[in-house]
Amino acid sequence: MNTPGSVVFQNIRKTFGAFTAIHDLSITIKPGTLVTLLGPSGCGKTTTLRMLAGLEHPSAGRILIGGKDVTMLPANERDVSMVFQSYALFPHMSALQNVAYGLESSGMKLKEARERAEEGLQLVGLAGMGDRLPAELSGGQQQRVAVARALVLEPQVLLLDEPLSNLDARLRRRVRTEIRELQQRLGFTAVYVTHDQDEALAVSDHIIVMKDGRVAQEGAPRQLYEAPASSFIADFMGEANVMSCQVIAIEGEEAMIRLGSLTHKVPKRDVMQAGEAKLAVRPNAITLEPAADAPFGGVISHAAYLGDHVEYEVETEAGRIFVVDQAVDRILPSTTPVSVGFKQRGIAIITN
Structure with a gap:
């Protein structure tokens, strides 16, 4: 060559x-x-x-x-x-x-x-x-x-x-x-x-x-x-849930965000300030646990078993979200109230 x-x-x-x-x-x-x-x-x-x-x-x-x-x-x-x-x-x-x-x-x-x-x-x-x-x-x-x-x-x-x-x-x-x-x-x-x-x-x-x-x-x-920079990139590079959140503090390379009563740390973007923001969350970065009362909760509206994973649609105060769960030995039926949590990876603030 x-x-x-x-x-x-x-x-x-x-x-x-x-x-x-x-x-x-x-x-x-x-x-x-x-x-x-x-x-x-x-x-x-x-x-x-x-x-x-x-x-x-x-x-x-x-x-x-x-x-x-x-x-x-x-x-x-x-x-x-x-x-x-x-x-x-x-x-x-x-x-x-x-x-x-x-x-x-x-x-x-x-x-x-x-x-x-x-x-x-x-x-x-x-x-x-x-x-x-x-x-x-x-x-x-x-x-x-x-x-x-x-x-x-x-x-x-x-x-x-x-x-x-x-x-x-x-x-x-x-x-x-x-x-x-x-x-x-x-x-x-x-x-x-x-x-x-x-x-x-x-x-x-x-x-x-x-x-x-x-x-x-x-x-x-x-x-x-x-780390998608926009909702277009977040959705085009694999599915993403886009939610409104509040940036309540910026500490070093991390930002503290709030959804409902839930707070969570995410990587800071280059240009970021406290206030209203958009959050892109991958479906496999979301955790669900049965709970009647939660800092950020929802209700399962649909569950589908796909062999090696379960797909859920969950109605939350931030809108409907899509979740991919590897726990196939535990399938949560529709109408189950759940607590929604987030893993450390697969979550990013987007700028537009």
């Missing part, structure tokens, strides 16, 4: 007629990292990837790859390779021929291209399968052929556009693990686009969550999940 490259977007704007798809986007991707662009449909993540690939050009701003300004360069003059959502394999060519195609097209001699293609297939765990046509391979194997075809070109940056969307849930879990292990082993820079939060959490060094053509929040997977 060539030396992995950095990626820098400087004040990128992209318009289509009167519509602005990307607003003043500035991001930096470090060499050798896997960074995911995550967000709902229409948020601008695919447009961002296409601009990086050279399939679209920005209306304003600069794009640098490995320190080189590539803003207006065509796709074939950028040191990137792309794995498409559809894999885009030639159905009449064998796996080996598909992997070698880009090398041969660049002028490499046939023998050397085939040797490099064999190495590429071995790299992704498909040694000995080079003679098979795409139709003779499983979905996961086809996906790995597409990755091998991109990797043998030794790009500074590998781009992956929803690479697992055509696979079933079980295969997606396995293949995302393979992609992550391959990236860590080879150390290449990867920019990965998905709308799947679990996928992003599983594969990424860094996640950039986009909304309406802007960066809503970015950070390490754990940071985004445990």
